[in-house]
Amino acid sequence: WNILFLLLAGVLSGGAAIIKYITDYSNADGKQPPGPKPLPVLGNLLQLDLKRPYNTLLKLSKKYGSVFTIYFGPKKVVVLAGYKTVKEALVDKADCGINSFIFLQRGYRVLWSNGDSWKEMRRFTLTNLRDYGMGKKACEDKIIEECEAFDTTQPMNYAVSNIICSLVYGSRFEYDDPEFTSMVDRTNRNIQLLGSPSIQMYNLFPWMGRWIADRRESEEYTKLNNKQNMKLFSQLKETLNPQMCRGFVDAFMESGVTNSHFSNENLLITVRNLFNAGTDTTATTLRWALLLMTKYPKIQDQVQEEISRVIGTRQVQVEDRRNLPFTDAVIHETQRLANIVPMALPHKTSEDVTFQGHFIKKGTTVYPLLTSVLYDETEWEKPHSFHPAHFLDKDGKFVKQDAFMPFSAGRRICLGESLARMELFLFFTTLLQHFCFTPPPGVKEEDLDLTPRVGLTLNPSHHKLCAIPRL
Numbered sequence: 001w002n003i004l005f006l007l008l009a010g011v012l013s014g015g016a017a018i019i020k021y022i023t024d025y026s027n028a029d030g031k032q033p034p035g036p037k038p039l040p041v042l043g044n045l046l047q048l049d050l051k052r053p054y055n056t057l058l059k060l061s062k063k064y065g066s067v068f069t070i071y072f073g074p075k076k077v078v079v080l081a082g083y084k085t086v087k088e089a090l091v092d093k094a095d096c097g098i099n100s101f102i103f104l105q106r107g108y109r110v111l112w113s114n115g116d117s118w119k120e121m122r123r124f125t126l127t128n129l130r131d132y133g134m135g136k137k138a139c140e141d142k143i144i145e146e147c148e149a150f151d152t153t154q155p156m157n158y159a160v161s162n163i164i165c166s167l168v169y170g171s172r173f174e175y176d177d178p179e180f181t182s183m184v185d186r187t188n189r190n191i192q193l194l195g196s197p198s199i200q201m202y203n204l205f206p207w208m209g210r211w212i213a214d215r216r217e218s219e220e221y222t223k224l225n226n227k228q229n230m231k232l233f234s235q236l237k238e239t240l241n242p243q244m245c246r247g248f249v250d251a252f253m254e255s256g257v258t259n260s261h262f263s264n265e266n267l268l269i270t271v272r273n274l275f276n277a278g279t280d281t282t283a284t285t286l287r288w289a290l291l292l293m294t295k296y297p298k299i300q301d302q303v304q305e306e307i308s309r310v311i312g313t314r315q316v317q318v319e320d321r322r323n324l325p326f327t328d329a330v331i332h333e334t335q336r337l338a339n340i341v342p343m344a345l346p347h348k349t350s351e352d353v354t355f356q357g358h359f360i361k362k363g364t365t366v367y368p369l370l371t372s373v374l375y376d377e378t379e380w381e382k383p384h385s386f387h388p389a390h391f392l393d394k395d396g397k398f399v400k401q402d403a404f405m406p407f408s409a410g411r412r413i414c415l416g417e418s419l420a421r422m423e424l425f426l427f428f429t430t431l432l433q434h435f436c437f438t439p440p441p442g443v444k445e446e447d448l449d450l451t452p453r454v455g456l457t458l459n460p461s462h463h464k465l466c467a468i469p470r471l
Helices: 002-013 016-028 053-064 082-092 113-132 137-149 156-168 176-192 197-204 204-210 213-238 250-252 264-295 297-310 320-323 327-340 370-374 418-434
Strands: 067-072 075-082 353-355 358-360 364-370 435-438 466-469
Touching: 053 067, 053 075, 053 197, 053 364, 053 370, 075 082, 075 250, 082 364, 082 370, 113 250, 137 156, 137 418, 156 176, 156 250, 156 264, 156 418, 176 213, 176 264, 197 204, 213 250, 213 264, 213 320, 250 264, 264 297, 264 327, 264 418, 264 435, 297 418, 297 435, 320 327, 320 418, 327 418, 418 435
Parallel strands: 075 364
Antiparallel strands: 067 075, 353 358, 435 466
């Protein structure tokens, strides 16, 4: 009721927004994507589950089709649903104008914007991360180092975060370093806050900011992490050696490029994005994997039997993946079912577009609904169940699936995909090699809750597991 009161107050003071809504809606021709009729200013907010909007969008796609319009407050959004539609937009017709990226949160840039800045920074970042080992043997050694040091009583985020730190800053941190742990903890909390209903309302109605406690908390965490990064940059700059480039930050500082793309601001934004994405997504997926192994002990037994038979007690290597088809299938199925980025990141049309017979105006926000791809009933035998056989043929060999898009697709596909895949395999396999995971005393497997908690990414609800060393 408080939010509704604020929105109604906004109606009284938001004449411009009402006029814009009336103009947009009345001038739309019959070719625009269908969708539920919106209210002025409020749009379709009263129909949305703000904690889990992707569920509402999935239901609406059943009624309005694979391309439909919805209003997040006064903001018009086009949603793409289903594997075939998302693939056509992001891959088959990548030049159709639906690939221009926009900012996701007010005052909080996620990755880069679009145009020359995006192209230049993505190219530079991808090239240099590969130079420093992303997806290569050198990176495998960094991951194995964290696997060896990994203690299941420590937050998994610290171990995963140290990998991206090695690539970005050129060195890892100790797990008891308060500077490091505080930066990781703030990052995780911020990602949770940015998915909260109150922050979403602030993005739509910025005049509400003074009443949003989550916004103030999020901005404080961002400022603290920025300050900490600037301190790290200063330390790296003082010890910069052109003959020995340690990581991404060194490469950025030594680039010699003086154009606006290589500014201190872009360095800070890029590093923050790499740290955020490199910390949260892989750690979240691994938490889901261990929770699923605990909930389905027979599948855990099959994974461990395969690991024992193929690897034994020696150190797991990336090249072992081809000989561990069931383990690989379990990891892929975890990514599919966990669905940790259900709405992908928003896109924006860079020109007027006609797509599947629908007219989409230049500047329209477009959401590729990844949850509709990963749960597409025409692509998956049991879309809402944990079913590793989705990735196995009749002979038990691993098979790729085209509708497997947890990293999105097309030009905006996650640039850290190769690193994430390596991390997931090495961490998961090493953990299952050394531990059996069970519910805590007094809790049954069927009592473990698979409902995700609210956040920018979908983390498991709070839970406890027991890690029992395997003899």
